[in-house]
Amino acid sequence: MIICIGNALVDSLEQIEESKINELNLNKARMTLVEKDRSNFLLSNMNNPVYEAGGSAANTAYWISQLGGEAGFIGKISNDDLGEQFQSSLKDSGLKDLTVFEDADNQTGLCAIFITPDGERTMNTYLGAGEHLSVEDLDNDELEKAEIVYMEGYLWDKPSSKDAFLKAAKHNKETGGKNAISLSDVFCVDLHRDSFIEFIKNDIDYVFCNEDELNSLFQSDSTNSSIQYFIENFHNVEQLICTLGPEGVLILANDEEYSFRATDTIVKDKTGAGDFFAAGYLYGLQKKLSINESAEIANKSAAYVISEIGVRPKKTF
Numbered sequence: 001m002i003i004c005i006g007n008a009l010v011d012s013l014e015q016i017e018e019s020k021i022n023e024l025n026l027n028k029a030r031m032t033l034v035e036k037d038r039s040n041f042l043l044s045n046m047n048n049p050v051y052e053a054g055g056s057a058a059n060t061a062y063w064i065s066q067l068g069g070e071a072g073f074i075g076k077i078s079n080d081d082l083g084e085q086f087q088s089s090l091k092d093s094g095l096k097d098l099t100v101f102e103d104a105d106n107q108t109g110l111c112a113i114f115i116t117p118d119g120e121r122t123m124n125t126y127l128g129a130g131e132h133l134s135v136e137d138l139d140n141d142e143l144e145k146a147e148i149v150y151m152e153g154y155l156w157d158k159p160s161s162k163d164a165f166l167k168a169a170k171h172n173k174e175t176g177g178k179n180a181i182s183l184s185d186v187f188c189v190d191l192h193r194d195s196f197i198e199f200i201k202n203d204i205d206y207v208f209c210n211e212d213e214l215n216s217l218f219q220s221d222s223t224n225s226s227i228q229y230f231i232e233n234f235h236n237v238e239q240l241i242c243t244l245g246p247e248g249v250l251i252l253a254n255d256e257e258y259s260f261r262a263t264d265t266i267v268k269d270k271t272g273a274g275d276f277f278a279a280g281y282l283y284g285l286q287k288k289l290s291i292n293e294s295a296e297i298a299n300k301s302a303a304y305v306i307s308e309i310g311v312r313p314k315k316t317f
């Protein structure tokens with residue numbers, strides 16, 4: 001089983017004109033953590049939003065499961081309507097639901113997502129119950145059985161979820177599993193650069209990131225030199241999977257560099273591109289497919305999710 005750990009969120013998505021980015025003082029194409037008041041303010045500026053289960057690692061678990069892989073999700077929700085919506089989406093996908101409830105009076109996390117005409121997504125996350133995820137919430141029996149534990153870097157933003165992340169990785173490694181991390185967002189890498197680097201060197205087997213995140217990790221402005229630096233300094237990492245947007249992906253594995261073109265599509269909403277890419281690739285790893293085959297499923301999965309609004313596409317894959 002591949003266990004994904006992350007912030008449990010419901011997305012509220014709305015398409016906007018480019019000018020709204022400035023009007024609402026949004027940080028375009030990034031994920032920004034917001035407080036409840038700001039979250040409510042942004043929601044009140046949506047006219048006709050689509051509500052749907054989301055969250056980076058949860059999207060990945062969802063899609064691994066939809067592809068026919070075996071996945072589970074650990075995250076924290078509240079006992080409210082959003083929590084119910086989140087959980088029923090996980091259940092529908094057939095994955096192992098390891099979500100836990102927050103007892104304190106708190107709302108399930110919510111991500112206000114604005115989609116501009118270029119298909120770019122701008123996310124504003126109120127973590128709610130999710131930020132209380134802690135070591136006690138981990139299902140150690142399931143972690144022991146996991147082949148891969150996949151964690152989103154966003155968890156690093158709060159001390160208790162970061163502790164849970166570190167503990168899960170350690171436990172999984174001790175019991176013979178592999179660890180994977182998604183670097184999540186440039187802002188996340190910027191804030192946690194040194195501890196990310198240390199953690200990757202000590203405990204990580206698969207690194208998923210996009211170009212900007214990789215360059216931010218090494219404070220470099222050239223992807224080639226970041227890749228070179230990675231090759232020279234991260235011998236413990238089995239694979240680096242660095243997505244390149246419409247250019248596809250660059251993969252470092254077995255001391256070789258591979259690149260694969262993206263699947264042609266018309267981009268409606270980029271939300272979930274990285275999450276679905278990771279899901280397709282992890283599915284390939286689970287099924288012991290070749291790097292070529294895994295990358296193909298991953299590129300197709302990403303192209304599929306970005307061709308519709310939101311992260312639960314309706315058309316057949």
Ligand SMILES: Nc1ncnc2c1ncn2[C@@H]1O[C@H](COP(=O)(O)OP(=O)(O)OP(=O)(O)O)[C@@H](O)[C@H]1O
Pocket residue numbers: 121209210211243244245246247248249262263264265267270271272273274275277298299300302303306
């Ligand atoms: N314009 C595009 N056309 C086709 N495929 C694309 C396009 N943009 C992204 N993709 C697919 O999505 C994958 C991930 O995209 P990208 O490198 O932009 O990741 P990201 O920035 O992490 O995405 P996200 O918006 O989900 O955070 C790419 O490797 C590719 O397969």
Ligand SMILES: [Mg+2]
Pocket residue numbers: 184185210274275
């Ligand atoms: Mg991403």
